[in-house]
Amino acid sequence: MLDAVWLIPALPLAGFLVLLAFGRRLGEPGAGWLATLMCAGSFIATLVVFGGLLGEPSEDRHFVQILFEWIPVGRLHVDVGFLADPLSITMALFITGVGALIHLYAIGYMHGDPGFPRFFVYMNLFIFSMLMLVLGNNLVLTFLGWEGVGACSYFLISFWFGDEANASAGKKAFITNRIGDWGFMLAIFLSFAAAGTVDYLALNEGAGGVAAITMTAIGALLFVGAIGKSAQIPLFIWLPDAMAGPTPVSALIHAATMVTAGVFLMTRVNPILAAGYDWVPDVIAWVGVITAFFAATIAISQNDIKKVLAYSTVSQLGYMFLAVGVGAYTAAIFHMITHAFFKALLFLGAGSVIHGVGGDQDMRHMGGLRKWMPITFATFIVGWLSIAGVPPFSGFWSKDEILLSAWASPGAQGKVLWFIGLVTALITAYYMSRQVYMVFFGENRALEDHEPVAVAAGEESSDGPPVAAVASDAGGHGHGAAAHGEPHESPWVMTLPLVVLAILATIGGGLNLPFGDSMHFLEHWLEPVVGENELQIDTSGAVQAGLIVVAVLTALVGILLAARVYLQHRAKAREPEVLAHAYYYDESVTAFVGGPGTRFFAGVAWFDTHIIDGAVNGVAHVVSGFGRGLRHVQSGFVRTYALGVATGVVVVLGYFLTRIRF
Amino acid sequence: MIAAALDVTPGWYLVLGSLLFSIGAYGLLIRRNPLVMFMCVELMLNAVTLTFVTFSRMLEDTGGQSIVVFVLVVAAAEVVVGLAIIVALLRKRPDATADDVALLEG
Numbered sequence: 001m002l003d004a005v006w007l008i009p010a011l012p013l014a015g016f017l018v019l020l021a022f023g024r025r026l027g028e029p030g031a032g033w034l035a036t037l038m039c040a041g042s043f044i045a046t047l048v049v050f051g052g053l054l055g056e057p058s059e060d061r062h063f064v065q066i067l068f069e070w071i072p073v074g075r076l077h078v079d080v081g082f083l084a085d086p087l088s089i090t091m092a093l094f095i096t097g098v099g100a101l102i103h104l105y106a107i108g109y110m111h112g113d114p115g116f117p118r119f120f121v122y123m124n125l126f127i128f129s130m131l132m133l134v135l136g137n138n139l140v141l142t143f144l145g146w147e148g149v150g151a152c153s154y155f156l157i158s159f160w161f162g163d164e165a166n167a168s169a170g171k172k173a174f175i176t177n178r179i180g181d182w183g184f185m186l187a188i189f190l191s192f193a194a195a196g197t198v199d200y201l202a203l204n205e206g207a208g209g210v211a212a213i214t215m216t217a218i219g220a221l222l223f224v225g226a227i228g229k230s231a232q233i234p235l236f237i238w239l240p241d242a243m244a245g246p247t248p249v250s251a252l253i254h255a256a257t258m259v260t261a262g263v264f265l266m267t268r269v270n271p272i273l274a275a276g277y278d279w280v281p282d283v284i285a286w287v288g289v290i291t292a293f294f295a296a297t298i299a300i301s302q303n304d305i306k307k308v309l310a311y312s313t314v315s316q317l318g319y320m321f322l323a324v325g326v327g328a329y330t331a332a333i334f335h336m337i338t339h340a341f342f343k344a345l346l347f348l349g350a351g352s353v354i355h356g357v358g359g360d361q362d363m364r365h366m367g368g369l370r371k372w373m374p375i376t377f378a379t380f381i382v383g384w385l386s387i388a389g390v391p392p393f394s395g396f397w398s399k400d401e402i403l404l405s406a407w408a409s410p411g412a413q414g415k416v417l418w419f420i421g422l423v424t425a426l427i428t429a430y431y432m433s434r435q436v437y438m439v440f441f442g443e444n445r446a447l448e449d450h451e452p453v454a455v456a457a458g459e460e461s462s463d464g465p466p467v468a469a470v471a472s473d474a475g476g477h478g479h480g481a482a483a484h485g486e487p488h489e490s491p492w493v494m495t496l497p498l499v500v501l502a503i504l505a506t507i508g509g510g511l512n513l514p515f516g517d518s519m520h521f522l523e524h525w526l527e528p529v530v531g532e533n534e535l536q537i538d539t540s541g542a543v544q545a546g547l548i549v550v551a552v553l554t555a556l557v558g559i560l561l562a563a564r565v566y567l568q569h570r571a572k573a574r575e576p577e578v579l580a581h582a583y584y585y586d587e588s589v590t591a592f593v594g595g596p597g598t599r600f601f602a603g604v605a606w607f608d609t610h611i612i613d614g615a616v617n618g619v620a621h622v623v624s625g626f627g628r629g630l631r632h633v634q635s636g637f638v639r640t641y642a643l644g645v646a647t648g649v650v651v652v653l654g655y656f657l658t659r660i661r662f
Numbered sequence: 663m664i665a666a667a668l669d670v671t672p673g674w675y676l677v678l679g680s681l682l683f684s685i686g687a688y689g690l691l692i693r694r695n696p697l698v699m700f701m702c703v704e705l706m707l708n709a710v711t712l713t714f715v716t717f718s719r720m721l722e723d724t725g726g727q728s729i730v731v732f733v734l735v736v737a738a739a740e741v742v743v744g745l746a747i748i749v750a751l752l753r754k755r756p757d758a759t760a761d762d763v764a765l766l767e768g
Contacts, residue, residue, distance in 0.1 A: 636764030638699070642690050 180228015226262025285325025429558025
């Protein structure tokens with residue numbers, strides 16, 4: 001059964017190739033169904049391999065399937081091989097599972113889009129690349145997948161490239177990711193130079209034998225790669241802009257799967273982190289918790305329904321890095337899984353809302369949508385309670401485990417990390433409640449403003465805004481929703497994934513319950529991969545229970561605070577301008593890069609053209625000058641050549657004569 | 663006996679070979695007629711083969727003689743190409759010298 005592992009990436013690849021060739025002919029909705037089927041088939045293949053792994057005893061749960069040797073150069077041997085172990089199969093399970101659901105959803109969401117087949121080409125390519133990333137048995141293959149998902153992310157962010165903003169958002173993601181990729185590449189080179197291999201099993205096994213300083217450098221450089229891909233400070237700026245892509249893309253790539261690749265990578269190389277100096281995990285934990293905190297605060301002032309979720313994703317990824325940093329790899333993966341469920345659910349719910357109101361994303365124009373969209377509303381509530389950390393929803397269990405691990409990590413640092421994490425949880429509950437209240441409760445602000453227009457205009461006129469809507473003093477907003485008419489519930493292909501994800505987000509916490517050792521299913525399952533370096537929690541049961549109570553209370557306080565402001569309107573909404581602008585970080589980067597930075601970059605460019613290129617061109621110049629001088633020897637007179645040969649013979653003979661010893 | 667007085671040792675053949683080679687090389691350097699130059703090359707080749715045979719005899723090693731066969735084969739091939747070029751050249755310009763065909767200069 002384990003031999004089926006090659007099928008997991010092969011099916012999406014086949015889907016990609018078929019769609020590339022015949023996608024346009026398949027059209028809508030055939031192309032979407034084919035892509036969905038391929039993804040679902042991949043999920044089934046993953047289940048088969050998962051069953052195979054379960055059949056093995058715990059310590060034998062890794063299986064390597066080498067397809068062929070990819071790069072045989074000198075000492076460097078890179079295989080195209082798959083490593084099926086608990087970690088990679090866990091990842092593959094939710095990538096293909098959630099991926100298939102989102103494919104299904106996208107059939108409904110992308111309905112009527114002229115780029116419908118092209119969308120699914122990219123989606124299947126993405127699933128394939130992501131599976132290569134997690135299943136690859138060496139750093140280079142992971143890097144291939146890493147770049148593949150980056151490229152797909154770029155394609156899909158700029159999917160509606162007719163709009164300049166989307167195209168530049170794609171470029172921003174691509175360029176920001178390059179900085180991280182630079183770290184990843186250096187880490188690959190370094191691990192080959194130091195350990196002579198890029199294979200995970202060999203690398204992790206030999207981690208102890210290589211100098212600690214080298215392992216520190218490799219771990220730190222890999223973390224640079226993870227920062228870029230998983231949108232942590234200081235490279236998080238691309239993720240909020242990535243919301244320019246279609247919503248299924250935001251759900252699949254920019255919430256559930258791709259952005260968690262950094263966490264996966266750190267978990268994969270946990271022996272390297274353990275073999276290096278301690279400051280690297282500390283930095284990871286601090287970067288994670290600071291990102292979690294700042295991104296959560298930014299989310300308070302965002303009005304775009306997807307931007308809130310984007311900053312929320314950045315924040316939740318910060319939690320995962322906090323867990324990785326303190327050595328709680330199981331908690332990181334646990335949160336990754338539950339996050340994939342509830343954040344995909346929230347994004348798809350947001351997409352359903354956007355679809356239902358006709359393309360408007362501004363939450364200030366929504367409100368009261370629970371009347372029109374009961375299924376979306378109910379599932380969104382599940383996602384909200386999950387991310388806010390209300391038991392028994394899945395997000396509560398995983399977030400709680402991360403907070404507990406932070407508390408249990410050694411020294412005062414652990415308590416500080418825990419406290420910041422707790423405050424972040426409060427803010428998370430607050431901004432998510434704000435979103436739910438603004439979107440689903442109260443009165444519909446779009447219909448209020450434009451009731452007569454909405455009834456008259458109907459659905460057809462959505463591309464040409466009615467004159468009345470434009471002329472109204474609604475502050476320039478609202479015509480999208482108004483022209484669209486009444487909000488409506490989405491078709492079943494969109495609501496079915498919502499329901500499935502809602503169920504998963506509800507029960508997902510059952511993977512790893514904190515009641516006794518026998519309930520730690522995920523921990524035991526991941527033990528062969530992370531067991532040796534996993535943080536040992538020795539906190540007493542009473543303290544653990546206390547922490548849980550504190551966490552629940554925090555979540556409730558956050559929800560109630562938001563209810564006071566946005567539901568009952570008893571307090572004035574505090575949405576500081578500085579947070580709406582994300583601390584002006586984006587603006588600062590733009591100002592620097594476009595201002596004083598240009599001089600620096602011009603300097604770098606000068607260095608490149610004059611020194612680097614100069615050296616290369618200089619060598620060529622010297623050689624060609626030398627040749628130009630020598631060329632006159634070639635006179636064309638045969639007798640001159642003959643004389644040259646004769647002279648040469650005489651010289652060589654003369655040389656040998658002087659060396660003869662009689 | 664004349665034979666006793668005129669004892670032909672391998673040294674004679676070596677001297678003859680070197681003489682022939684020198685004549686060939688000298689001719690190649692001073693003559694301009696392509697046909698004559700070509701003959702000079704042949705002369706040098708044969709001088710070398712003669713030396714090979716001589717050494718083969720002296721050292722009682724058939725390697726030298728087998729080289730001669732190779733040289734003959736290569737020389738035959740070379741004659742085919744060389745003569746073809748020279749004939750083509752002289753047919754076009756009957757009074758051409760080797761120095762006239764110097765277009766392939768650097």
